[in-house]
Amino acid sequence: MKRVLIIGGGISGLAAAHFLRLHSLTDGPPIQCSLVERSPHFGGLIRTEKVDSFIIEGGPDSFISQKPWALDLCRQLGLNDQLIPSNDGLRKTYVLCKGKLIELPDGIMLMAPTKVGPFLRSPLISWPGKLRMALDWVLPAKSPSADETVASFVRRRLGREALEKIAEPLIGGIYGADVEQLSLRSTFPMFLDMEARHGSLLRGLLRRPSLSATSAGNSTSLFVTLRGGLSDLVKTLIDRLDGVELLPNRHIVTLTRAASTKDALPPYRAMLADGSEIPADALVLAMPAPRAAEILRAIQPSAANRLEQVPYTSAATISLAFARRDLAAWPVGFGFVVPHAAMRPLIACTWSSNKFSFRSDSEHLLVRGFAGGAHNSHLVDLDDDALVSLLRAELQAVAGIIATPILARVFRWRQAMPQYPLGHADQMARVQEDLAATPGLFLAGNAYNGIGLPDCINSGAQAARQVINYLKAL
Numbered sequence: 001m002k003r004v005l006i007i008g009g010g011i012s013g014l015a016a017a018h019f020l021r022l023h024s025l026t027d028g029p030p031i032q033c034s035l036v037e038r039s040p041h042f043g044g045l046i047r048t049e050k051v052d053s054f055i056i057e058g059g060p061d062s063f064i065s066q067k068p069w070a071l072d073l074c075r076q077l078g079l080n081d082q083l084i085p086s087n088d089g090l091r092k093t094y095v096l097c098k099g100k101l102i103e104l105p106d107g108i109m110l111m112a113p114t115k116v117g118p119f120l121r122s123p124l125i126s127w128p129g130k131l132r133m134a135l136d137w138v139l140p141a142k143s144p145s146a147d148e149t150v151a152s153f154v155r156r157r158l159g160r161e162a163l164e165k166i167a168e169p170l171i172g173g174i175y176g177a178d179v180e181q182l183s184l185r186s187t188f189p190m191f192l193d194m195e196a197r198h199g200s201l202l203r204g205l206l207r208r209p210s211l212s213a214t215s216a217g218n219s220t221s222l223f224v225t226l227r228g229g230l231s232d233l234v235k236t237l238i239d240r241l242d243g244v245e246l247l248p249n250r251h252i253v254t255l256t257r258a259a260s261t262k263d264a265l266p267p268y269r270a271m272l273a274d275g276s277e278i279p280a281d282a283l284v285l286a287m288p289a290p291r292a293a294e295i296l297r298a299i300q301p302s303a304a305n306r307l308e309q310v311p312y313t314s315a316a317t318i319s320l321a322f323a324r325r326d327l328a329a330w331p332v333g334f335g336f337v338v339p340h341a342a343m344r345p346l347i348a349c350t351w352s353s354n355k356f357s358f359r360s361d362s363e364h365l366l367v368r369g370f371a372g373g374a375h376n377s378h379l380v381d382l383d384d385d386a387l388v389s390l391l392r393a394e395l396q397a398v399a400g401i402i403a404t405p406i407l408a409r410v411f412r413w414r415q416a417m418p419q420y421p422l423g424h425a426d427q428m429a430r431v432q433e434d435l436a437a438t439p440g441l442f443l444a445g446n447a448y449n450g451i452g453l454p455d456c457i458n459s460g461a462q463a464a465r466q467v468i469n470y471l472k473a474l
Helices: 011-026 069-076 116-121 127-137 150-157 160-175 189-198 201-206 231-240 289-296 301-307 377-381 384-399 424-435 453-473
Strands: 002-007 031-037 048-051 054-057 083-085 093-097 100-103 223-226 245-248 252-257 268-272 277-280 282-286 312-323 335-337 346-351 364-372 407-418 441-444
Touching (some): 002 453, 011 031, 011 282, 031 277, 054 312, 069 223, 069 231, 069 453, 093 160, 150 160, 150 189, 160 346, 189 201, 252 289, 268 282, 282 289, 282 453, 312 377, 312 384, 346 384, 364 384, 377 407, 424 441, 441 453
Parallel strands (some): 002 031, 002 282, 031 245
Antiparallel strands (some): 048 054, 252 268, 268 277, 312 407, 335 346
16 A cells, blocks of 8 residues: 655645545555644634634635636535525625725726726726726737736736726735736736737637636626635545544654665655654645745755745734624625725725625624735734724724724734746746656645635645556556
8 A cells, every 4th residue: 555645734735635535445546645734723724713693714715616626626525505605796896096995897807897888987097097908909919928927917908007906906915916026927827818819908808708607506606605614615624534644733844755666665754843754655745835845955955946936925814893783884895905006004805794694694794804915014913903903993094984893803824825926837847847856746735826725726636636646657
């Protein structure tokens, strides 16, 4: 029986263990799988806290249905009846512009409109800004082979105002990133492809099928979550991992690989901080890139050098609950995003109980603010009271909410958000070339080919398939 070691118990590592187990039960070789997680709990950034009628997400609150991997996994685990779409009847997003919340026009896709009428009627972009965006129809296309930053692309195709009021707060908010450094090829390559294929980004967007056409059950929502919170996905995965050795609160300090495998012993040895050792025929490193670099340093220094260069930022989520009777007006919509040009401490704010049902009862509003990211990572070092005060001050200034919250929760995610700088895809391709010289070693996680929950699950599934194929060939 072959031994597989997964290092990292976030959603990528759990998915890898799940799919390894499925493959070994069907068409794969019999394996003994161990999963080591250095913290006391599994799930990584997924953290749900249930307090009275409130369901509070400390990390991601949902996943997109356009990428099928999270939705498929939930259904595979029997969670289909727990899937709920966002309340799209309330789906309005606002942009903070000159101290006021202006509704993002219907049909905006991250950086540009897909519907002409709502965009033309919107006051978000000035008429000179709209005319500049219209130039995209006649501007020559650039060669699609070269990478480009998000900011450079949007500024070139659509102009400065579209960048500052639409693309930067939306895309920068998703990645907690500085769009002046963020690779478009590694984040949203379809925009480069649209320019190459149609000669115009706007022309390509208007010809693209609507994002609302999803496969989320009987829902047409882009955003989907679980009724009881995303931690239910983690719990269900763990419950199904019978036969997998789960080792929380354990720390790998060194990893070695035998120079020769002629003695038929597992080539890898992982030494834990407690002095114990785990042998393995194959490994999946499902952890942040800098941590993977530390472990790889002794056996694959070239890959380690590349991985340690992946930059990360930090962020905090602050959730506040209010009694509806204390609010002068019940906010409409899903929340607002904050452009960097506004020079405010928040990245965004979500009306959580508007966005999804069951996040609070009808007598309360649950609000979640995001602070930190590439421009303000230092805010994560503030204490809980200071972060709560920060969000309350912003809610008062931006939305007129002066009520005292009845509940507050703060979650910090230090160096948890990988950034995809210019040339990231090429750099990760070179990492894979390096690893090819070290058979049986595979990577999974959000540092490589996507940061969202579906991307992480797919990353774990791909690593599992690579492991099975490798073991079959031994």
